[in-house]
Amino acid sequence: MLQIALPNKGALSEGAATLASEAGYHCSRRGRELSVRDTDHGVEFVFLRPRDIATYVSKGIIDLGVTGLDLLHDSGADVTQVMPLEFGKARFCYAVPKEQDITPDDFTADTRIATSYVNVVQRDLEQRGIDATVVPLDGAVEISIQLGVADAIADVVQTGRTIDEAGLKVIGDPIIASQAMLVAQNGTVADHEAARHFQERIKGILMARSYIMVEYDLPTSKLDAAHTITPGIESPTVSPLSKDGWVAVKAMAKQSRVNEIMDDLTDIGAKGIIITDIRTCRI
């Protein structure tokens, strides 16, 4: 049976479970079960700390898993990054008290940097050629400067509210632009049919989330412009309408362009423009 690890709690757990269940898998926990079997698909979902998932996968104990890119880098585990999952997006950054006007390259051997991602920070400092001291902490890293154990921190920033409230500001470029990642033991996806199906279904859900379906009525004379505005995947579907000189057009389009497309279609005289979400798709 294929074993897939999902985060048992924290920032990535809900997004991972939603993705798997939208892909048709049974992975919902009624309570605090450590694993859930989906016998129809020959899959067992195992709920683990996201920080540990890459390690289990790299050792071949678990076949596939969902973790954060920053956690993966920190673990140093040797796994295949199957695909980014487009949720759990956050930046892993250095931060210092707001009044300090420095960059990470100004850190010195005397700078103490608190973090829960010791390996990522140590590697970054090595690359910068800085011999600063890393202070390992389990969480609540932002308060460590105020408590006197650190001069700077390196931590996950999403909205930026936590560092702002702690009187800190981000300095330098993000060390990692992180998001949830599907990881596999090297070779697993190619060798295992159930793993391939899981990957394809997840890809379908992600694709569907990034596309919409556009339908509208249009004077036939405007079809060339319609092709440019909504080219679809191969080409738009064009069907006759019972009203002479008019056609119905249907095409998939990028979700991110939805409002621009509506404006452009209105400008060329389209009527009855309808946008619908796509549940899943394969292109």
Ligand SMILES: Nc1ncnc2c1ncn2[C@@H]1O[C@H](COP(=O)(O)OP(=O)(O)OP(=O)(O)O)[C@@H](O)[C@H]1O
């Ligand atoms: N607002 C956020 N806060 C923390 N992590 C986030 C956030 N948004 C996305 N992430 C991502 O989620 C992962 C961290 O997950 P999680 O919160 O479970 O870890 P943790 O902070 O170590 O655990 P916990 O808070 O339960 O002790 C990282 O990959 C991180 O980039």
Ligand SMILES: O=P(O)(O)OC[C@H]1O[C@H](OP(=O)(O)OP(=O)(O)O)[C@H](O)[C@@H]1O
């Ligand atoms: O930029 P923001 O939207 O404010 O989010 C980032 C904060 O959220 C997380 O903390 P969490 O609640 O997981 O606590 P922890 O630090 O103890 O892990 C993370 O470690 C940051 O502190």
Ligand SMILES: [Mg+2]
């Ligand atoms: Mg946390």
